[in-house]
Amino acid sequence: MNTDTLNVSVVESRPFSDQRPGTSGLRKSVSEFQQAHYLENFVQSIFDSLGGCVGRTLVLGGDGRYYNDRAIQIILKMAAANGFARIKVGRAGILSTPATSCVIRKYRADGGIILSASHNPGGPGGDFGVKFNIDNGGPAPEKITEAIFKRSREIDQYKILQAADIDITQLGESQLGNMVVEVIDPVADYEKLLESLFDFDLISKLVTSGKFRMCFDAMHAVTGPYARAIFEKQLGAPAGTVRSGEVLADFGGGHPDPNLVYARALVDIMYGAEAPDFGAACDGDGDRNMILGRKFFVTPSDSLAVMTANHRLVPAFRGGIAGVARSMPTSRAADRVAEELGCRHFETPTGWKFFGNLLDAGMATLCGEESFGTGADHIREKDGMWAVLFWLNILAARRQPVEEIVRQHWMKYGRNYYSRHDYEDVETDRAHAVVEQLRGKLGGLTGKRFGGFEVGSADDFAYTDPVDGSVSERQGLRISFTDGSRIVLRLSGTGTRGATIRVYLERFEPDAARQNMDTQAALADLIAVSSELAQIRQLTGRDRPTVIT
Ligand code: G1P
Ligand code: ZN
Numbered sequence: 001m002n003t004d005t006l007n008v009s010v011v012e013s014r015p016f017s018d019q020r021p022g023t024s025g026l027r028k029s030v031s032e033f034q035q036a037h038y039l040e041n042f043v044q045s046i047f048d049s050l051g052g053c054v055g056r057t058l059v060l061g062g063d064g065r066y067y068n069d070r071a072i073q074i075i076l077k078m079a080a081a082n083g084f085a086r087i088k089v090g091r092a093g094i095l096s097t098p099a100t101s102c103v104i105r106k107y108r109a110d111g112g113i114i115l116s117a118s119h120n121p122g123g124p125g126g127d128f129g130v131k132f133n134i135d136n137g138g139p140a141p142e143k144i145t146e147a148i149f150k151r152s153r154e155i156d157q158y159k160i161l162q163a164a165d166i167d168i169t170q171l172g173e174s175q176l177g178n179m180v181v182e183v184i185d186p187v188a189d190y191e192k193l194l195e196s197l198f199d200f201d202l203i204s205k206l207v208t209s210g211k212f213r214m215c216f217d218a219m220h221a222v223t224g225p226y227a228r229a230i231f232e233k234q235l236g237a238p239a240g241t242v243r244s245g246e247v248l249a250d251f252g253g254g255h256p257d258p259n260l261v262y263a264r265a266l267v268d269i270m271y272g273a274e275a276p277d278f279g280a281a282c283d284g285d286g287d288r289n290m291i292l293g294r295k296f297f298v299t300p301s302d303s304l305a306v307m308t309a310n311h312r313l314v315p316a317f318r319g320g321i322a323g324v325a326r327s328m329p330t331s332r333a334a335d336r337v338a339e340e341l342g343c344r345h346f347e348t349p350t351g352w353k354f355f356g357n358l359l360d361a362g363m364a365t366l367c368g369e370e371s372f373g374t375g376a377d378h379i380r381e382k383d384g385m386w387a388v389l390f391w392l393n394i395l396a397a398r399r400q401p402v403e404e405i406v407r408q409h410w411m412k413y414g415r416n417y418y419s420r421h422d423y424e425d426v427e428t429d430r431a432h433a434v435v436e437q438l439r440g441k442l443g444g445l446t447g448k449r450f451g452g453f454e455v456g457s458a459d460d461f462a463y464t465d466p467v468d469g470s471v472s473e474r475q476g477l478r479i480s481f482t483d484g485s486r487i488v489l490r491l492s493g494t495g496t497r498g499a500t501i502r503v504y505l506e507r508f509e510p511d512a513a514r515q516n517m518d519t520q521a522a523l524a525d526l527i528a529v530s531s532e533l534a535q536i537r538q539l540t541g542r543d544r545p546t547v548i549t
Contacts, residue, residue, distance in 0.1 A: 006080075006081070006161060006177045006178065007161060007162040007163065007177075008081045008159055008160070008161055008162070008177075009081075009159070009160050009161075009162055010157050010158075010159055011037070011040065011157060011158050011159075011160060012156065012157050013037040013040065013041055013155060013156060013157055013158055014037075014156065015041065015152060015153050015154060015155050015156070016035075016038060016041060016042075016152065017153065019041065019042050019045065019148075019149060019152035019153075020145075020149040020152075021131075021132075021140075021145040021148060021149060022493040022494050023350060023351045023492070023493035023494045024118060024129075024131060024139065024351065024352070024493075024494055025114070025116075025129050025130055025131025025132065025139070026042055026129060026130050026131070027117045027118075027120065027127060027128075027129035027494055027496055028127065028128065028129070028496055029125075029126070029127055029128070029496055029497075030066055030067050030122075030123070030124055030125070030126055030127065030128045031124075031125075033067060033071075033128045034067070037158070039071055039074060039075075039130070040074060040078065040158045040160065041152060041155050041158060042130055042148075042152060043074070043075055043078050043113070043130070043158070044078065044082075044155060044157075044158035044159070045148045045149075045151040045152040045155055046113070046130075046132045046148050047078070047079075047082045048151045048155070049144060049147040049148045049151050050110070050111070052083075053079070053082040053083045053084050054083035054084075054085075055083070055084075055085045056083075056084050056085060056086075056110040056111075057084070057085060057086040057087070057088070057107070057108075057109040057110055058079055058084050058086075058087050058088075058109060058110060058111055058112060058113065059087070059088045059089075059095070059100055059103050059104050059107075059109045059111070059112035059113075059133075060072065060075060060076070060079075060087050060088070060089045060090070060093075060095070060112065060113050060115075061089060061090030061093060061094055061095020061096075061099070061100055061112075061114065061115070061186065062090075062093055062094070062095065062114060062115025062116050062222075062285075063094075063096065063097075063114075063115070063116040063118075063122075063221055063222040063247075063284045063285040063286070064092075064093065064094050064221070064222055064247040064248075064249065065115075065116065065117065065122030065123075065126070065128065065221075065249055065250075065251070065284065066122050066123050066124055066126065066128070066249040066250060067115075067128050068093050068115050068249070069093055071115050071128070071130070072089065072093040072115065072168065073165045073166065074160070075113060076089065076166055076176060076179075076181060077160045077161040077162075077163055077176070078158065078159060078160050078161075079179060080161040080163070080176045080177035080178065080179040081159035081160050081161040081177065082159055083178075084179050085178075085179060085180065086179065086180045086181075086182060087179060087180070087181050087182065088103060088107065088109065088182045088184050089168055089181060089182070089183055089184070090183075090184060090186035091168065091169065091170075091171060091183050091184065091185060091186055092168060092169055092186075093115070093168060094186045094222060094225065094247060095114070095186050095222075096186070096190070096222045096223060096226060096285055096286030096287070096384075096385075097114055097116060097118075097131075097285040097286055097287040097381050097382075098190065098286055098287055098375070098379055098381045098382070098383035098384070098385065098386065099186055099187070099189070099190035099226070099286070100112045100114050100133065100137075100381075101133060101137035101138065101379035101380050101381040101383075102137070102189055102190045102193050102378075102379050103184065103189055103190070104133060104135065104136075104137040105136070105137040105379060105380070106189055106193070108135070109135065110135050111132060111133055111134050111135055111140075112132075112133045112137075113130060113131070113132055113133075114130075114131045114132075114133060114285065115128070115129065115130060115131075116129050116131065116222075116284060116285035117129035117284065117496070118283055118284050118285050118287070118288070118494070119255070119256050119257035119258075119262075119283040119284050119285075119288060120255075120257075120284070120494075120496065121250075121251065121254070121255050121256070122249060122250050122251050122256075122284065123249065123250030123251075123253070124250075126250065127496050132144070132145075132148065133380070133381075136356060136360055136380050137379050137380040137381070138352070138353060138355075138356040138359075138379075138380025138381060139351075139352055139353040139356070139380075139381070140353070141353055141356065141357075141470075142353070142470070142472065143470070161176065161177050163176060163177065166181055168181070168183050169183075170183060171183050171184065171185060186225065186226075187225055187226050187229045187230075190226065190385075191226070191229055191230055191234065193378060193379075194230065194385060194386060194389055195234070196316070197314065197315065197316035197378055197386070197389075198314060198315065198316070198389045198390070198392075198393045199314070199315050199393055199396065199397070200234065200235060202393065202396040202397060203235055203389070203392045203393055203396045204234075204235045204236050205396065206392065206395060206396040206399075207231070207235050207236060207237040207241075207392070208235075208236040208237070212277050212278070212395075213276035213277055213278075214231075214237060214241055214276055214277065214278040214279065214280070214392075215241065215243060215266065215269055215270070215276045215278070215279045215280075216231055216241055216242050216243065216279075216280050216281065216388065217243045217244055217258070217263055217265060217266040217279070217280070217281040218242060218243065218244050218245045218281070218282060219244055219251060219252075219254055219256040219258065219262075219263065219281055219282070219283070219284075220244045220245075220246060220247065220248040220251045220252035220254060220256070221247065221251050221256040221282070221283065221284040221285070221286070222247055222282075222284065222285055222286045223282040223286040223384060223385060224242065224244070224245035224246055224247050225245070225247065226286065226385055227241075227242040227245060227282075227385065228242050228245050230385065230389075243265070243266070244265075251284065256283050256284040257283055257284075257288070257372075258280075258281035258282055258283050258288055258289060258290035258372055258384075259290060259372060259547075259549045260290075260297060260549060261547050261548075261549065263281045263290055266279050266280075266281050266290075266292070267292070267297075270292040270293075270294065270295065270296075271295050275294045275295055276294065277293070277294055277395075277401065277402070278291075278292070278293060278294075278391070278392070278395060278402060279291075279292035279293075280292065280387075280388040280391070282384030282385065282388070283372070283384065286383075286384045286385065287352075287373060287375075287381050287382040287383060287384055288371070288372040288373055288382065288384050289303075289372055289373075289374065289384040289385075289387040289388055290372055291303050291387065291388070291391050291402070292402070293401055293402025293403045293406070294401065294402070294403070295403075296401075296402055296403040296406070298402065298406055299331070299370070299418050300330070300368060300369065300370050300371065300372045300373065300374065301326070301330050301331035301333050301334070301368070301370050301416060301418050302331070302333055302406060302409070302416070302418075303368070303374055303387065303391075304324070304326060304330070304333070304334045304366065304367075304368030304374055305331075305333035305334040305336070305337050305409065305413065306394070306405060306406060306409050307366060307368075307374065307387075307390055307391075307394075308321070308324050308334050308337040308338060308341070308366055309337045309340075309341075309409060309412075309413070310394045310397075310398075310405075311365075311366065313393060313394055313397040313398070314390060314393050314394075316376075316378070317365065317366075317376075320343075321341075321343055321365035321366055322343060322344065322362055322363055322364060322365045323338065323343050323344030323345060323346060323358070323363055323364040323365060323366075324337070324338045324343065324344075324345050324346075324364060324365070324366045324367070324368075325345070325346035325347075325348055325355050325358050325364040325366075325367045325368075326345070326346070326347060326348070326367070326368050326369065327347075327348055327349065327350045327351070327354070327368075327369040327370065327371075328347050328348065328349060328350065328461050328463075328475060328476055328478065328488065329350060329369075329370055329420070329476060329488045329490065329502070329504040330368060330369050330370040331370065331416040331418040331506045332416060332484075332486075332506070332508075333413065333415075333416040333418075334366075334368065336413045336414065337413060340413070344363060344364070346358055346363070346364055346466075347463075348463060349461065349463045349472050349475035349476070350369065350371075350475065350476065350490065350493070351493070352367075352369070352373065352375070352380075352381060352382050354463070354465070354472070355367040355375075355380075356380050357465055357466075357467035357468060358466070358467065359376075359377045359380060360380075360467070361467045362377075363466070363467070364377070365377050367382070368382075369382070370418065370420060370504065371420075372549075374386075374387040374390075375387070407515070410512070410515045411512045411515070414508055414509060414510035415508070415509045415510075415515040416506055416507070416508050416509075417505075417506070417507045417508075417509060417517070417519050417522040417523055418504075418505065418506050418507075418519070419504075419505050419519050419520065419523055419548060419549065420502055420503070420504050420505070420548070420549050421502070421503040421504075421505070421527075421530075421545035421547075421548055422492075422500055422501070422502050422503075422545055422546055422547040422548075422549075423500065423501040423503075423536060423540065423542050423545050423546060424495070424497075424498075424500045424546040424547065425495075425497050425498040425499075425500070425546070426498050426499050426500065426501055426540050426542065427498055427499070427540070428498055428499045430499075430539055430540045430541075431491055431498070431499030431500075431501050431540070432491075432499070433539050433540075434489075434501055434534055434535065434536055434539050434540060435477065435489070435490075435491060435501075437534075437535055437539060438477050438489060438533060438534055438535075439460055439477055441458075441533065442458040442459060442460065442477060442479075443458075445458040445479060445533075446458060450529040450532060450533070451525050451528060451529050452525060453481040453482075453483065453485060453525070453526070453529055454481060454482045454483075455479055455480070455481060455482075456480045456481055456482040457478075457479075457480045458477075458478065458479045458480070459477075459478060460473070460474055460475070460476070460477055460478075461474075461475040461476045461477075461478055462474070462475065463475055475490070476488050476489065476490035477489045477490065479533065483507075483508070484507075484508035485506060485507040485508065485526055486504070486505075486506045487503065487504070487505055487506075487526065487529065487530045487533065487534075488502075488503070488504040488506075489501065489502070489503050489504070489530075489534055490502055490504075501534075501536065501540075503530055503534065503536075503545070505523045505526050505527060505530060506526075507522060507523055507526055509522070520548070
């Protein structure tokens, strides 16, 4: 078939003004995405920003949420009309975020589109999202997302092939116009990659020993099929190890965010009588993770530090690591491990895209964010299953309970008490007033005392990428105290309703005798200081956070 005979429609359209990608792609309510031309405009803006689509290969998939199936069909037809040569699409439209990154890299595709709103609820009343990843397998950097946004402001047409829907439920190739649609197994390539990194034999001995029980909660989101294939089939963990493993379009009505609040069912099991030895959960699109021991929660910041300290137990890192990178609000626990190891450590703005250059340049090997994200240089996304396997590898090698491993870690490196307080769905103007108010104060804070804390420095975090020199400003307000404590405040870039204020609190405790406190109690004084400084109650009327993690 040649282009002349293709049945391509050029559809007239008008720009939408709100298509600027946030921390992680364009995320909106399903109903906003269902507006006529809304999805099409954004996808065409991506294609137009690529500098040509002809002859290129794209990877496509999503987390299975409501509207995934419709969006896949639209994007396939648009890709065919725009001249792509090949699309690799996950069977039934399923591909986790880390699996997409893996497939882009393995087959040297030119990029990928991930349909997901990550951990936001799904269903007709929930959220949807579109994220573009570049050829290194990672989220598009800001200069590309800004180009896409700019294009979306001026776009006046998009191209789509007039064709019947494609059956993507069977593996194999078919033709759509001049484009090959290749339906791939969503799990296979990714499973092979993970197998090459970890000691699967050792882990298998642990999970089949009868002396170790684990529980994985897929939260009815995308990791169900991955977890069943890897934990139960490949590693031999007993059937039933994976809970809520069916991918449901509304995630079973749940909120697929693996934290102590939203992964309640798993938390109840892990804190109940007869609790298993190890518990874990992943989010909607499979890039986040939560790690639990018996009656014990590992904060994501601590998880990154423990992984860094134990990296030599994992075959992929036996030869050492180049460095560790964490987002600015993440606790500084990993920094001290890096200092002891003599490897580099980096502090980047929030969002995985800022790790890409460091990973590509071989400057960082392990990366993490306080928001339940950890990963490494095997792909260019954070990776939930990878984190769970990393912990299993540590547990299989050390044969100690999770809690004991973390407590020994604190004894050696000190403990960073850490918590994040979120105020969700705040009126946007009021949230900005909170930021402006605090930003206005920053200049005069150094040297001032609040409660028992003396401000050592205060600034609005700006980051200069050490690889390409690009500068990202206004990445969060930070107030550091002379005793090593910190308060960070920023607005979420992923929310879809109003604004979310995030307050991050951190206090360092080197004394082993004082490392057993309840986190909120240990942070109480600092929380009081943050209220005084941020004035959230006065400016928003909110007297407590909606979510504490
Ligand atoms: C949140 C997290 C951030 C993470 C992002 C995507 O972004 O805080 O660490 O990279 O989700 O998962 P935020 O809503 O804070 O902008
Ligand atoms: Zn996610």
